[in-house]
Amino acid sequence: MAMRCNRPGCTGEIDETGFCVECDHRPLPEAPQSAPAGGCGAPGCGTAGRPWSVNGIVTMPTMPSRDPASRIMMQSTAFDAVRRCGRAGCQGRLNSATGSGAPRTKGFCPECGKPFTLEPRLKPGDLVAGQYRIEGPLARSGFGWVFLARDEHLDNRYVVLKGLVNTNDARAAEMAVRERQYLTRLDHPNIVRIYNAVTHYDAEMDEHLGYIVMDYIDGDSLQQARVPALRARARCGRRDVDCVAMPLEHVLGYGLQILSALAYLHDQGLVYCDLKPDNVMRGTDRIVLIDLGGVTEAPGRGGAFTPPFAPPREELAKYGATVRSDVFSLGKTLENLLSAGVDKSPELERADPGGISVAAESFRRAIRRATAEDRERRFADAAEFAEQLTGVVHELNGLRQGIESRSPSARFAPTSRLIDAGLGSVPPLTRWTAPGEAAGAERPPEPAEIMTGLPLPRVDPADPAAPYLTGDDPAPRELLGLPAGDSVELLLRGARAHLELGAPDAARACLDRAAILLPEPGHRWRLGWYRGLAALAGRQVKTALGEFTDVCDMLPGEAEPKLAMALCAEWLQQVDRAERLYTAVWRRDRSMVSAAFGLARLRLARQDRDGAVAVLDEVPAISLHRDAARIAAVRALVEPVAGRAAQPGDVLRAATLTRPDRLRLDDGEPDGKARQRLTALVRQVALDIGVTAAEAEPAVLGSPCTRDGLRLLLERSLRDLARQAGGPDQSDALVDLANRVRSRTLLTGWRH
Template identity: 40%
Template sequence: MNAPATPPGKRPPGPRPAPLPVGAPCPRPGCDGRVESTGFCSTRGHAVRCAAPGGPGGVPPVPESPPTAGARRRAETAQLFTVGPAGDGLLDLPVISTPSPEALVVTDPRVPAGGKTCGHEGCTAVVGRSYAGQAALPVGFCDRCGHPYDFTPRLAPGDLVGGQYRVVGCVANGGLGWVYLAHDMRLDGNPVALKGLINDRDPVALQREKEELRVLIGSDHPDIVRVINFVSHKDSTGPGGDGQDKDSQDGDGPGGDSSHTRYIVMEFVRGMHLSQVRDRITRGEGPFGEDRVFEYVLSYGCRILDALESLHRKNLVYCDLKPNNVMHYADRIKLIDLGAVRDLDDRTGHVLGARGFTAPEVVRMGVEGLSVRSDLFTLGATLRTLSEGCGKQPPGLGAESYARVLARATAADPRQRFGSAREMAEQLRGVLREIRSLRTRTETPEPSTLFAATATLLDASLGRVPPLERWLTGEVRPLLDPGLPEPGRVPHHLPVPYPDPADPAAALLAQPTTSGPRRLIQQLYASGRETVEICFRQLRAHLELGELDAARERLTTARALLGGLAPYDWRLCWHQGLLCLARRDTEAAQGEFERVYHALPGEYAPKLALGYCAEKAGAPADAERYYDAVWQRSRSTQGSAVFGLARLRLAAGDRTGAVALLGSLPEVSRHYDAARIACVRVLAGRLEGGDGPLLPDRSDLAAAFGRLPRLYLDEGHHAGPARDRLEAEILEVALERVAVRAGAARTGSRPPAGPGDSTDDEEFTLRTRLEAKLRRLARQAPAPAGLAALVDLANSVRPKTRF
């Protein structure tokens, strides 16, 4: 009887040929070459690593497609997927429509292009690479550690595994095993994935498979691949193998029977690896070529971090995160290939990780370097790989915030990285909201978990009705003050950090209090506690009292309490920045807030502080980038940012732009009324110009007078001292404008007033109204001298009688 034909992709029965050692003579007749570490002849480049047993005549290895063909195959597979637009939600991803599972089967499962990392006992050498244009060898030895490798698939189409799963073919290979598509014959042919081992002779790999089984069985996270079953299958390629299924569903672990190979049965995920998504991003293809691409990358990061957090809570680390180990299916993601997952309490064995994605301390120390932070490094490297080929950049400050969040995640010193997956996810979401808001110019607010929104406004005067002293200083026609606060007052207008929940005094500090700063300092001392957060709270109280030396002493105590963690605690930098502002050292404060921004790239508080520092330093372009990022993200709570943007417009002489910004503050904002007052003052204000004060035109003044009755002033009353002062300010400017135009017309430097412009009747009306307002202001004077000054001012603007 003729022997049955060997199925495609499967090695003929019988023992494997023994590879020749490095340096052995080339087995080809008449060849004087030697076997090199690549597995090829040194003279003629023959593939000679696998020699036929019992004779010098070598047999060629299983034919192998060159790497370019493998890359072409991956590209062809990727084209089977269609990608539709994403929804409008913050974390929404493009929708991937998948082909039939059978369309994903690889017809020529060979050595992966570029080879694979050996991984045996931590060996980082690459095995199975092509040589001199020839295909790579599927079987051989690592030239560094000498360990054998075998990339030949164990299963062929039609094999029945475990008496239940009919193999269709190979679809991929992971770090340790081939992945096959199979149909569950007991569940109406439902597609499943079978994963076995590449190096089934490797006890380390076998132990890792046990770990993967344990992790998969215990995992119930929707973004982690789900295990269904585990079975073993008779290895037809081993000694005496007959190719028939001798399935087992008992508890035998991998390697319990050398003639059986263990397979994990998992849900079949029909989607693209993120490495395929990266290719589409690089090509700018479909939704991955849109301006929203960085938002998709950050969405991947947030979803992956949620899955990692579920592992970390079980004291497990993933270790081997990379684009090939994450799949995008439909509008979701799934972590696959958990063979490298390990318990943090297990410090034995070796770490499996991909080159370029493994944290440096793990490369240097092995398992001793593993931690939650090493996992976060792999995620940062994965996100960077996805985005580095993108031709587009996030708008505004978004590009810098994105770069900073990756820089912290991949810092060489693990203590400089994020402390947990949840902490990193919060910052990723913050950067995502920032980029989305800057792109769409619509807010995407989310309360900060680190900073409390302040009730005060980063504005010295623009949003306030001018005080009575404005008319008592002797300066009759002052320029409009844009309201940039002095550095010493800024610490009181910036957001306040929430107490660290881990601080022993967190509960005490979270209690509301009506005590003033002096009494609060005394009460905290009386508590008998000396914690970092108590020092910070006392520091802010001392700044409020102007006691800078005492504030510096509290900062020194907090640094001492933190000990070796002090260089990595952003709270120290924040409070040092506040102290520098109180000392009017804006440049030093900017450096401290830069460090906070690096640590917390998704937070708005350090950007608001940096915006002020840049504005104070005379760098309007930098200030605008910071203010705009804060303002666009949360317009209802970030009134300080829009006032900063308005000041920048006023400095450029853009009255209309400043009013438009201030007028866009939502009514729900606590600073809404201040913004409406500021609009009126800007419309009627004297701005600094090149040749003198820049006065508003007729339409600006009309708009100011039109807005005045709608302002909420004097506790809602239609008349009162605040409304009188604001109206008097507008009338003064209106009268000045009339006088300037009248004087210009008399001298001939400007044409006479035309229809609808200033007239003598208009001047008479303005003088009459202003005189009445100034006499009303005189009633607000606290002293006789002020009363007299205001009466004199009223008399000076009194119109001449017509009779």
Template identity: 40%
Template sequence: MPSVSGSVPSGLSTMPSRATTSSGSRGSTRARSASRGGLGAGLVEIARVPLRDPATAVMADPQVAEARRFCVRCEKPVGRGREGRPGRAEGFCPHCGTAFSFLPRLGPGDVINGRYEILGALAYGGLGWIYLARDRNVSDTVSDRWVVLKGLINTSDADAMASAVAERRFLVELDHPNIVKIHDFVEHPDPRTGTPVGYIVMEYVGGQSLRDMLLARRRDMGQRALPLPEVLAYGIEILPALDYLHDRNLLFCDFKPDNVIHAEEQLKLIDLGAVRHVDDLTSAIFGTPGYQAPEVGTVGPSVASDIYTVGRALAVLSLDFRGFSSTYANRLPDPAEAPLFAAEMSYHRLLRRATHADPERRFSSAGEMSEQLLGVLREVLSAADGLPRPAVSRQFTPERRAFGTDAGEVVMGLAGRSWGAGGGIPPGAIAPAPPAVSAALPLPQVDVLDPGAGFLASLGTTDPGELVHHLSNAPVRSVEVALRLARARIERGDLAGAAADLDRLGAADPYDWRVDWYRGLLALTANRAAEARVAFDAVYDALPGEPAARLALAASAECSGDRALAARLYDRVWRVDRGYLSAAFGLARIRFLTGDRAGALAVLDQVPDSSSQHVAAQVAAVRASLPGLAGATGPDDLLRASARLEQLGLDVERQTRLTIEVLEVALAWLRSRQAPGPGTRILGHELTERGLRFGLEHAYRTLAQLAREPQLRIALVDHANAVRPRTLV
């Protein structure tokens, strides 16, 4: 049965749309608190939605369209017209005999419980009419207090009555800034039958529902989705409200865009008619097709099914999602069908986890989902404007060291030519060695609530052999101790022992992403990059908002030969957090090797002066500026490389080695091209063969003076003699 009948005024929503029965209910309060802030944690500016004058929201002629009239019991059409005659608004279902009425029971001027004066009907939903009223007890003060009364479709409907009673029993105690406040529960005689009818009294929330905002964008702008940053901000803002409910063993059950109001600068979760306790095994379960998790009908609602509804709601708001309750009722579109998913991998993975067919694969709590949503939002915003938005991760340490930054210093070969004068190849132009990546990647943070956390903090050694001994004989057994033991075995080189440890942990908890992370580190240490990629891909699925997960997948993709994926992920990591220096070098490396020299230089120049890798980045930029590769063809390239080198301020030995590399490349370039105009100088030497040879001779002799080994010193002097201009024939 449809969830809404007729037009829903701004600032209001309807009751849950459909009731199903279940013999049980599964759920858990694995939720963790998520910090609150402004919309999108203050990262997204969204126009304020002005509060609507409540009096203007009242329906002038409250009717339910015939196409939206269904029996509350069998859900078959009722009250339909035939042969040009309008259908009856009241009567009995011809299929099951259940009485129906689509007429408001209350009208303007009615006073409920001697306190609430009805102004009129606002909307009609799955459980009945919604009315606007003035609270007489506070109306004569500074301003009126407007409230909303929700009644029932039919007092003979046991499921609807039970739902209302459930609201009265525990919802009046809820107090959260993002949840509509329930003020009271009152009864009033039905004017037709005299039978008492229950009404829930709640605060009036102005503004617009997210569904109304989506429909307005379609109507006014021809766009079938809200901007992704806005959608992510809405999710981040409203998930703490669900977390609040879950912490109190309550399930919302019917989350959808209709049930979220944006009023001024705040979001409010409304329509609590489907809320139930996690251990409620008997009450009817309300939900909406297209949003409700597939397992609810058999095992009942849970925290995981609430997470599912949020994922579906985000998808509806962000995609041109026609067919979400039919074609895509139990799945998301593929990236080929949804360009947004192709462009935003992290967002796609977030929704895939939130709406996974296996409830155990979904986020364990609304707080966890909110944390990952915030990470995805940072990534999306930084990708759009290039401004970093770093944040301290609660899941990972920083990277232990930067990988792929080796400066590749020029050294001398005894054959009489410089090693490393590679025509401008930047440091680490070849993919970094997988074991070096394994030793540099971030590590999962230790869970301070783990029984072994204190023991791990007391360990005073870093020697892998000693750690294996201490951890194998630890006085406490826990997951964190077992993970640390596996890591120590990897660092010691006992890969078989580490694999056995991780297999045991994976068998005990197949949903622990940390096991996959250490499996990835193990595979890299063993030079099995393709296997590592599979493991880190699983971590990225579990933690789509974590830059560390994207970095690990990028590195393993690069090591296994997939430069396209590696570059895409390195770029996203570097844009959001300049602390991941490995991402900068990886992105520059791949851009250079694929012909984008300007792009490589742009990334290297973004490494800040304060970074320990700033000099390495500039050395890389010097090499990337040299002609011979990646489209560098003119003397201007040599001049730029020379200027960069002169500004570096390296020590004498490193400066001389890099000078040799630049002059060697310049000499090779000069021999194959027409000489530039007179007066052009590179590192203080004229850009002629004679000038460059003099410069090389001087540099080789300088290195010879610095050499400690006699054999190398002799080789350098011989090379200086060989390169002098007078040796030319």
């Protein structure tokens, strides 16, 4: 049987080459993996070998190995940047244009007359230090040439020699010495290793040149890997977007490995300074930082940053090169790489509603924070940046694969509260005694319910009140009895306690005091979260949405702000936005059942009862809210939706769902109060819409299901409910309802 394409909107057959005959694409991968399959099978395109993993959450392709000799530059090109004479007191321009307009590559300094050359100082076949046989130049670094060589003392193993353009260049010499010093003391899999430091006599220039011997990385720089989509497709001869070099997962994987290297450097008291795609190699099975000539101790002055990856000049002048400088450069690097990817507009917007657009926007939020002009708004360090990128990966994995991909949040405490607008609860007796008060099943939660149901930020362990708040949450009045003093956490928790007790003015006073005490802008998301809760308490949902959006900008990898945004968007009838956010949260984390209920309500609003039940069925069996989801599924099938009554097939299905073996109620009691009410609801709707069936759920609708049989069953249910009544008025109303549904006899016409 021919395999069919599984891309949205396409059902074409897959031919023998593995491509769809209609859309000319590969089918989407069905096996669990973190990245789409790359490559089309054309020479030099795609992946080879066994994939490798970044932190166990991103599957990266093993790049095809290339013959090192094929990387040798066939023709040496001139330096684009201005090269100055390094002789003491001389700043002559060495590579000024000749009469023909071409820049000089060798000659004499126009100022002091000293001879110079900018051409490679080593030729193929040269033997350096009696050990390293030169194959040819690989590239030009910022200050010199990089050569491929073979180590004749180690079975002709390939190595890289990096040297200076000109030993008279004092800055180049300083950078080379610094690089050698740092490389010899660093040991990290994502940082290039140094093996040796050697010298070689250049007879032409009568100079001894220094070189460092480094590990040969089989791969390309990330700058070389930024192949534009059109060039990639032209090379492959197909229109397959998978040929483009960098899917979003890969860019995230690169970022995480770079952050691992940066965190290591920062722990050593160093900053990298010159992070850019040219200085990052994509090896066959890892990412490697190269060219450590710009590394300096933090805070460093005059770090070798390269525009446009350099932080603002004013910042460098005031603070020097710092950890946040590296964060900025990495953000710019990832932004540069993202521009080469396929997962960007307008392609994203044409994806399915639950596509990866939310994850792509989360990545952009992370980049915007990393590259903020205000350094205090950036990620404080590599660990914080990596934490949020990891969250984005989990979000992307959930959206791309449709399977759960989550890890415990480091910023928000777990909560067992369900925000469901009552859909997951068995209807109260007022459903029969005051039917005019009942709302449709698609009704969104009230702002007050959202406020009390959203999780709270984890307690800052550095806060003086942390020991009092790390256990079970104290009751609101108990919490307000503690002296806040200079504790930001007590002020923030106190604000929420005041909101629960209906004291908004006192809550605002707590938040104003906390705003004064917050240590730095990087922590102000906590204040924004509580301000969002305060806005919900005042039914200012649009304001709350703005606050939660700001929190999401600071914490783009967290699911909780997106849940808050989705709930606000649903209330404001921003349906598409709410659905995308709910989908991103739910596919990533099946413990956040409030998102599943949100999706169910949105589907009910579209009169998609089956879709609502389907998402409620996804609630795991081990969830605390599994029974609530089953109850919600029953109500989704029988309650009026968007003004339309249920259909007979829906009611028959709901009756099956209420069986004791499918739905546990009343602590397992077979005929408890909750089950009596839910059974009465199904029977009431069945009678109202005239359900009849030869075979039905006997315990609920009888078998066979007839109108007179339903009257008798509903009458019994209503009399059971009358015994649950809280007073005579409610009991009498239920008995009257029971009498009105009784069947008439043929002899007297009276109901019995």
